[in-house]
Amino acid sequence: MKKQAKFGVGIGVIVASMGFLAWLGYGESKTYYHTIAELQTLSGSANSQRMRVGGTVATGSIRHLAGRVDFVLEGEGKTLPVSYIGNDPLPDTFVDKSQALVEGRPGPEGRFVAEVVQAKCASKYEAAPGGKGGAAPKSTEPSGM
Amino acid sequence: MYAFGGGIAAIVTRHPLLIKSTRQAGIATCGLIFLATLSLEYLFFTDNFSVAYVVSHSNRDLSTFYKIAALWAGQEGSLLFWSFLLAVYVISVLLTYRNKNGELMPYVGVVMAGVQIFFLTLNNFVENPFKALGVAGANGAMDLVARADGNGLTPLLQYPEMVIHPPNLYSGYTGFTIPFAFALGALLARYPGEKWIHLTRKWTMIAWMFQSMGILLGAHWAYAVLGWGGYWGWDPVENASLLPWLTGTAFLHSVMMQEKRGMMKVWNVWLVFITFLLCILGTFLTRSGVVSSVHAFANSAIGTWFVGFIVIILLVCFGAYFKNRDYLKSENQLDSIVSRESSFLFNNLILLVSCVAVLSGTLFPVFSEWFTGNRISVGAPFFNKVNIPIGLLLLFLTGVGPLLAWRKTSTESLKRNFGWPLGIGLAAGVIALVFGFRQFYSWICLILCVFVASTVLLEFYRGAKVIRARSGASFVASAVDLTMRNTRRYGGYIVHMGMVFVFIGLAGAAFNRDVQKDMRQGDTLQIGPYTLLMQGFDTMPQKNYTAQRLLVEVLQDGKPTMMLYPEKRRFATTVENGTMVAIHSTLKEDLYVVYAGTSPDTQMPVLHAYLNPLVKWIWLGGAVVVFGTLVALLPNRRAVLVLSGAQQPAALPLAEGLPTPVTLRKGHDHD
Numbered sequence: 001m002k003k004q005a006k007f008g009v010g011i012g013v014i015v016a017s018m019g020f021l022a023w024l025g026y027g028e029s030k031t032y033y034h035t036i037a038e039l040q041t042l043s044g045s046a047n048s049q050r051m052r053v054g055g056t057v058a059t060g061s062i063r064h065l066a067g068r069v070d071f072v073l074e075g076e077g078k079t080l081p082v083s084y085i086g087n088d089p090l091p092d093t094f095v096d097k098s099q100a101l102v103e104g105r106p107g108p109e110g111r112f113v114a115e116v117v118q119a120k121c122a123s124k125y126e127a128a129p130g131g132k133g134g135a136a137p138k139s140t141e142p143s144g145m
Numbered sequence: 146m147y148a149f150g151g152g153i154a155a156i157v158t159r160h161p162l163l164i165k166s167t168r169q170a171g172i173a174t175c176g177l178i179f180l181a182t183l184s185l186e187y188l189f190f191t192d193n194f195s196v197a198y199v200v201s202h203s204n205r206d207l208s209t210f211y212k213i214a215a216l217w218a219g220q221e222g223s224l225l226f227w228s229f230l231l232a233v234y235v236i237s238v239l240l241t242y243r244n245k246n247g248e249l250m251p252y253v254g255v256v257m258a259g260v261q262i263f264f265l266t267l268n269n270f271v272e273n274p275f276k277a278l279g280v281a282g283a284n285g286a287m288d289l290v291a292r293a294d295g296n297g298l299t300p301l302l303q304y305p306e307m308v309i310h311p312p313n314l315y316s317g318y319t320g321f322t323i324p325f326a327f328a329l330g331a332l333l334a335r336y337p338g339e340k341w342i343h344l345t346r347k348w349t350m351i352a353w354m355f356q357s358m359g360i361l362l363g364a365h366w367a368y369a370v371l372g373w374g375g376y377w378g379w380d381p382v383e384n385a386s387l388l389p390w391l392t393g394t395a396f397l398h399s400v401m402m403q404e405k406r407g408m409m410k411v412w413n414v415w416l417v418f419i420t421f422l423l424c425i426l427g428t429f430l431t432r433s434g435v436v437s438s439v440h441a442f443a444n445s446a447i448g449t450w451f452v453g454f455i456v457i458i459l460l461v462c463f464g465a466y467f468k469n470r471d472y473l474k475s476e477n478q479l480d481s482i483v484s485r486e487s488s489f490l491f492n493n494l495i496l497l498v499s500c501v502a503v504l505s506g507t508l509f510p511v512f513s514e515w516f517t518g519n520r521i522s523v524g525a526p527f528f529n530k531v532n533i534p535i536g537l538l539l540l541f542l543t544g545v546g547p548l549l550a551w552r553k554t555s556t557e558s559l560k561r562n563f564g565w566p567l568g569i570g571l572a573a574g575v576i577a578l579v580f581g582f583r584q585f586y587s588w589i590c591l592i593l594c595v596f597v598a599s600t601v602l603l604e605f606y607r608g609a610k611v612i613r614a615r616s617g618a619s620f621v622a623s624a625v626d627l628t629m630r631n632t633r634r635y636g637g638y639i640v641h642m643g644m645v646f647v648f649i650g651l652a653g654a655a656f657n658r659d660v661q662k663d664m665r666q667g668d669t670l671q672i673g674p675y676t677l678l679m680q681g682f683d684t685m686p687q688k689n690y691t692a693q694r695l696l697v698e699v700l701q702d703g704k705p706t707m708m709l710y711p712e713k714r715r716f717a718t719t720v721e722n723g724t725m726v727a728i729h730s731t732l733k734e735d736l737y738v739v740y741a742g743t744s745p746d747t748q749m750p751v752l753h754a755y756l757n758p759l760v761k762w763i764w765l766g767g768a769v770v771v772f773g774t775l776v777a778l779l780p781n782r783r784a785v786l787v788l789s790g791a792q793q794p795a796a797l798p799l800a801e802g803l804p805t806p807v808t809l810r811k812g813h814d815h816d
Contacts, residue, residue: 018535025530030527089741089743092713092723
């Protein structure tokens with residue numbers, strides 16, 4: 001029994017420490033998904049979380065300004081003005097009517113401040129085969145390892 | 146046309162009236178699948194633009210090379226390709242064992258046929274790639290006539306890797322069907338003995354090898370094509386491919402426990418089951434976009450089919466397990482915490498923890514939506530936090546495990562086996578510290594890499610020394626001879642060495658640097674030892690696209706060394722852009738230059754340069770891993786017959802290092 005107990009302790013320590021690290025990582029990187037419609041109903045602390053919002057880029061709404069790019073996302077009949085303030089150039093796939101996913105925080109006056117923009121071409125998107133479907137949408141985010 | 150024949154033949158196999166007819170039906174099914182796949186390729190090569198699938202994924206100017214790849218560029222074709230690869234496996238299994246394992250094969254055949262039926266149903270009724278344009282239901286395109294030209298292949302896929310990566314990864318995914326069929330078949334048949342475990346192990350190794358290659362090729366594709374400077378982003382689909390690899394790796398290790406000690410039988414069977422389930426889940430995640438797609442692409446009914454299939458597999462597995470549970474009774478118990486068994490146990494535990502972490506992270510948006518109503522995703526920090534320590538722990542076990550004795554290891558043998566490697570590893574750590582190495586995880590990784598590499602080399606050295614003393618051959622020849630005598634053991638070491646290389650490469654990521662700048666002609670950019678001088682840009686029209694190249698001269702320590710040409714490609718047919726990264730790769734570091742776009746402020750081209758140390762080691766390690774697996778798959782060369790008397794004692798010194806019950810050594814292998 002003593003041996004089993006030793007194994008039990010070893011296993012417990014490993015699982016517990018991994019669980020702890022997972023919890024830390026979770027806190028650091030959790031991101032909420034919201035739809036454009038939901039965004040307008042959020043209040044209080046929920047409004048300052050890091051979140052992702054998806055929608056379609058409104059035709060003719062992309063405006064290049066000094067230091068930022070403004071555009072409007074549409075979805076479920078609502079619209080959301082977005083300012084992209086990231087450093088990286090926007091992906092090639094980011095054009096009128098493309099499906100875009102923006103990541104950032106709600107800013108003042110109902111404007112969403114995005115640090116990362118991903119875009120997929122609406123017309124022809126299909127998950128890339130062989131394991132890279134999700135990586136295929138181009139992103140401005142130099143994340144990962 | 147092909148379709149119904151294939152489906153019917155597959156269903157026939159479900160009722161094994163006669164073993165022989167079943168087998169032939171199985172082979173016939175495979176034949177029909179080959180025919181179907183070839184017809185689709187034929188349609189691509191003849192530019193038959195009346196078939197919806199060909200229109201969406203090809204065009205006249207697409208080069209031959211990529212027309213092959215167009216087969217798996219979309220949903221329907223990928224699933225057909227799945228069936229095709231499965232058929233390749235099934236037919237080789239059916240033919241290889243046609244006169245062997247009479248008791249077991251019918252069961253195995255039935256399981257394989259069951260899986261085939263599922264995919265063929267999808268191919269025929271849900272996602273048929275042969276839909277002609279104009280027939281109701283063809284993606285909204287209602288032209289009754291054939292198109293003049295196709296829409297072309299997504300630029301992202303027009304890259305050499307994309308032609309070899311999916312087949313590899315899919316071969317991995319499908320390959321795990323075979324071990325699954327053997328395990329489930331053996332359990333259902335209550336097949337006596339451990340024979341099935343050898344067969345399972347062999348096929349797992351094949352699938353594992355393809356999976357490893359697939360993952361690494363995918364990483365390389367992401368690195369070279371997506372242009373974000375990295376190779377692994379913990380993307381759901383990447384994770385999906387990693388999951389079965391993790392459990393497959395766990396199985397390959399714990400199966401040894403069963404072979405040598407008759408332990409962990411329940412565990413092993415479930416590992417095989419889970420690996421297969423994760424393969425199906427992986428295909429499902431890849432194809433259905435359940436997680437990655439927050440854009441709610443209405444992605445056909447395929448998701449429901451997969452969920453149904455997974456549930457059925459689970460039910461069958463549970464059913465078989467509970468019915469024949471007693472068949473899997475363990476013969477032994479764990480003896481000591483410092484033993485081979487426990488190192489395998491911890492190896493398994495860690496791989497499983499990692500698998501659970503990756504899986505839960507990947508599916509987090511789905512689960513959080515169920516439980517809290519909010520869709521929450523977790524990003525790279527989550528995965529890195531858990532998996533970096535796990536990886537390091539695994540690396541440690543890689544070094545320690547193989548040198549521990551079965552049952553119990555004495556302190557003395559610990560000292561003898563680990564004294565030198567540990568010393569060398571720590572010495573390397575100290576040297577690194579002196580040279581100003583300050584990244585904690587990378588530092589640990591460096592020590593462990595040196596440690597593991599020395600244990601592996603020491604093993605080869607010791608073994609080869611013994612053989613050289615006996616045969617007088619050169620050292621290298623002795624090492625080769627040694628490897629050939631016990632391919633599985635030394636092949637395994639080679640795989641471990643490959644993993645060390647991979648880890649070296651991964652550790653380099655801690656030192657990645659990048660700079661981004663708007664570049665006027667004549668501007669320079671400084672990164673590490675390199676100076677990038679912008680000389681201008683040109684435009685090159687090609688057959689299928691127009692390339693815009695930046696001409697960047699690279700100066701190293703003030704001396705011009707080479708030109709790099711990062712490109713943007715504009716594809717006429719798809720009106721999409723592709724990025725071609727220019728990479729100058731050395732063992733020390735990669736200089737990775739991207740034409741990142743045009744600056745909105747200045748209207749000048751933006752150059753993004755990355756300096757990624759040691760990346761090449763990852764690809765190198767991958768090659769070594771594949772080589773090692775191939776070696777391990779070779780049959781052992783028996784020592785020259787004349788020496789057979791001397792062979793027995795020869796096996797002993799190999800096992801030297803470890804004062805163990807001799808009968809339990811890995812030294813004598815089967816297969």
